[in-house]
Amino acid sequence: MKINFFKYQGAGNDFILIDHTMSPLENIDNSLIEQLCHRRFGVGADGLMFVTKHKDYDFEMHYFNADGNLGSMCGNGGRCIVAFAKHLGLIEKETNFLAVDGPHYARISENGEWVDLQMIDVNIINKDNEAYILNTGSPHYVALQSDLKNFDVFTEGKNIRYNNIYSEKGINVNFVEDKGDYLFVRTYERGVEDETYACGTGVTAVAMAMAKHKNQTGHIKTDIKVLGGDIKIEFDYDGNVFTNVFLCGPAKLVFEGEVE
Incomplete structure (x- = not known):
């Protein structure tokens, strides 16, 4: 089976993005993700993301680290997935989407190459x-x-x-x-x-x-x-x-x- 993917980068932090809005995300092959992220034997990336549908948000972000494991929130990945969502026609100038650490709001430039992503509040240092x-x-x-x-x-x-x-x-x-x-x-x-x-x-x-x-x-x-x-x-x-x-x-x- 062939997988269509998109490669994005945000300030040099690079990611493989896959549109998974037409089917549920299940049976993830973590070894395949690791292979795709490998810089010599795969596409090469710091991580891989799937975009899926969500009934309460414009989309949901699923982020996997380059080692193939499910990751925590990735800020540059979040900005890249917003640009990808615009490319897919899921959003236009702004969005509310769901990530592993909760909801996020973002706004994106007309050309789709600059993203302002709202991050979570922090009260403990x-x-x-x-x-x-x-x-x-x-x-x-x-x-x-x-x-x-x-x-x-x-x-x-x-x-x-x-x-x-x-x-x-x-x-x-x-x-x-x-x-x-x-x-x-x-x-x-x-x-x-x-x-x-x-x-x-x-x-x-x-x-x-x-x-x-x-x-x-x-x-x-x-x-x-x-x-x-x-x-x-x-x-x-x-x-x-x-x-x-x-x-x-x-x-x-x-x-x-x-x-x-």
Whole structure:
């Protein structure tokens, strides 16, 4: 059987997307997903998503990590799936869809290549020594790091992800360098088990952690640079709860094709 797929990327975070609106999602072959995401023996991607119908929302998002396992919320994946839904004719300028962490609202540009995705509210930030720990749909570790350009993100990120505290459930590890006008972020992602060019829930967590670190409150806009490009984060923070959180950035179709 041939499977029609679409390849999208959001700031270098790339995904395989499959339209599954005409039939229920069942009997998922996790090994096939892992194979399709493999960068040498498959299409190559940080994750794979299915779009399905939902009676109460425009569509439902099902996200699988590159290792083939069902994943938690993926922010850049969420933006890409909104662009894909527009491509499929499911939505036009805005949408309300369902993901694993609950409902999400998003708005999309006319050309379908820029998406502002509303993320969940966050009211808990913990500390692990000097690092910040929070969940923005996926669990994140945020640590400040100087000379991040030359830092060994893979080795240090893997060490934290697999240490005695986090190894069982896993955690995404973000390193951030404050450049003044923007934040430079690099991320080691669980499920991919490598550094990725961008992580949407990760940069959202970083922006929140830095707001808390700097004792900032009010309406906050943060420019972030990742290996794959530029992302913007916007939210309201009263010192206790982050609300009206938006992850804003590109979501572009790379190509489409068929696999057996």
